[in-house]
Amino acid sequence: MSIERTAPAILPVSTAGPSRDTRLEAEVVDLFDQFRDRLLRYLLAFGLAIPDAEEIIQEVFLSLFRHLQRGKSRANLRAWLFRVAHNQALKRRQRNRRDPESLAADGIAVDPTPNPEDQALSTQTHRRLLAVVRALPEQDRRCLALRTEGLRYREIAGVLDMSLGAVSISIARSLARLTRATER
Amino acid sequence: MSYEKHPSDEQLILDLDGELSARQSRRLRAHLESCWTCRTRRQELENSIAELIRARRDEELPSADGPQALLKARLDQLPAPPPRIPIWALAGAATALIALAILAIRVLPSRRPVVHQAAIFSIPDSRLTPGAAVLLNRRSVCSAENTKNKTVPVALQRQVFANYGIPGAEPREYEVDYLITPALGGADDIHNLWPQSHSATVWNAEVKDALEDRLRQMVCEGQLDLSEAQREIAVNWVAAYKKYFHTDAPLPQHRQ
Numbered sequence: 001m002s003i004e005r006t007a008p009a010i011l012p013v014s015t016a017g018p019s020r021d022t023r024l025e026a027e028v029v030d031l032f033d034q035f036r037d038r039l040l041r042y043l044l045a046f047g048l049a050i051p052d053a054e055e056i057i058q059e060v061f062l063s064l065f066r067h068l069q070r071g072k073s074r075a076n077l078r079a080w081l082f083r084v085a086h087n088q089a090l091k092r093r094q095r096n097r098r099d100p101e102s103l104a105a106d107g108i109a110v111d112p113t114p115n116p117e118d119q120a121l122s123t124q125t126h127r128r129l130l131a132v133v134r135a136l137p138e139q140d141r142r143c144l145a146l147r148t149e150g151l152r153y154r155e156i157a158g159v160l161d162m163s164l165g166a167v168s169i170s171i172a173r174s175l176a177r178l179t180r181a182t183e184r
Numbered sequence: 185m186s187y188e189k190h191p192s193d194e195q196l197i198l199d200l201d202g203e204l205s206a207r208q209s210r211r212l213r214a215h216l217e218s219c220w221t222c223r224t225r226r227q228e229l230e231n232s233i234a235e236l237i238r239a240r241r242d243e244e245l246p247s248a249d250g251p252q253a254l255l256k257a258r259l260d261q262l263p264a265p266p267p268r269i270p271i272w273a274l275a276g277a278a279t280a281l282i283a284l285a286i287l288a289i290r291v292l293p294s295r296r297p298v299v300h301q302a303a304i305f306s307i308p309d310s311r312l313t314p315g316a317a318v319l320l321n322r323r324s325v326c327s328a329e330n331t332k333n334k335t336v337p338v339a340l341q342r343q344v345f346a347n348y349g350i351p352g353a354e355p356r357e358y359e360v361d362y363l364i365t366p367a368l369g370g371a372d373d374i375h376n377l378w379p380q381s382h383s384a385t386v387w388n389a390e391v392k393d394a395l396e397d398r399l400r401q402m403v404c405e406g407q408l409d410l411s412e413a414q415r416e417i418a419v420n421w422v423a424a425y426k427k428y429f430h431t432d433a434p435l436p437q438h439r440q
Binding site: 025028029032033036037040041050054057058061062065066125126127129130133147148152153168169171172175176178179181182183 | 192193194197198201203228229231232233235236237238239240242243245246248251252254255256258259260262
């Protein structure tokens, strides 16, 4: 995987005021290019509106920059990114719940009827599948979304704070539902 | 784990995902070799994974260009990490500071209230106004007909003045301007607004307008990336003006 490949072991500590760690900046932008779409899809599956999700992603990568700048662990940055995004999304949703004006943006993902974009999708099956995904229990939907974005079970367990066993049961349950939907 | 019985969906998926131990996986595969039912089930599960991935591939996401440019601009503006200073140096610095403070008390006249009204902001404070862009691609930027800046609502103007420490500012003394112009995808957002002083004589709003027209023209003619244009204007519009007009001072035709 590319994260491990790009990771230098020691980071130079910038000493002068205006001089910036341009290499670190470039690395963070590179990770943004690799992960932005995946994080965005995850946050949308989470039920956030696009502007909220984009804002969270900005925060995630600014935090990543500070994290690396302080010379903190580079072990499994992929799981780190998803975990930070997940925690920010939880906070954002709590805030949205308190602020009734943005309530409308919440809960989009649990609407089981296909939205206009879905209707333009090529096949009936895809529409049905996405509707099934939207109707999954929240935690199952998150597990499945993280697995879809390529995370290992251990990483998913770490992001969602679940046991390994619970992750595998959740994924099996979701796939069984999806399989029933494709067979119909 | 015995596979005299048929394995569960969960075990089949764990095996597909490479999450079983080598020994468990061997036993499961031995069962699959002899069991058409379980092989079919595994195939069905794999098919629904494939369908899910295909369905998701069809979902369109907004372009990453704008957000990437915004991230770059924000990273550029983060403060450098504090240097690691040994304790003895700190002690030295403290002594020097005390000396300076004593000097300052003697030299400076008595304290006067800070006069904010005279503040001239040619370039915005990057902490208050890092720039913000909406998700637009080049085509929608270039097809927009009205390229003139919209007027900023008065309430938002007041908030900008307050953020800049000039709460009582007269709107006619300042133009609350977009850092990244809406004509280049700039957002209607407090992070993209700053009070540009009309008393700025050199790098004023008219000069910036000329830069914005130039950048938009370059973007629409394909000579410059939209994200790059947004980034340059957000990081330092004066530097961008100098770069694109090949000059160190505003051109006479842009000064009004």
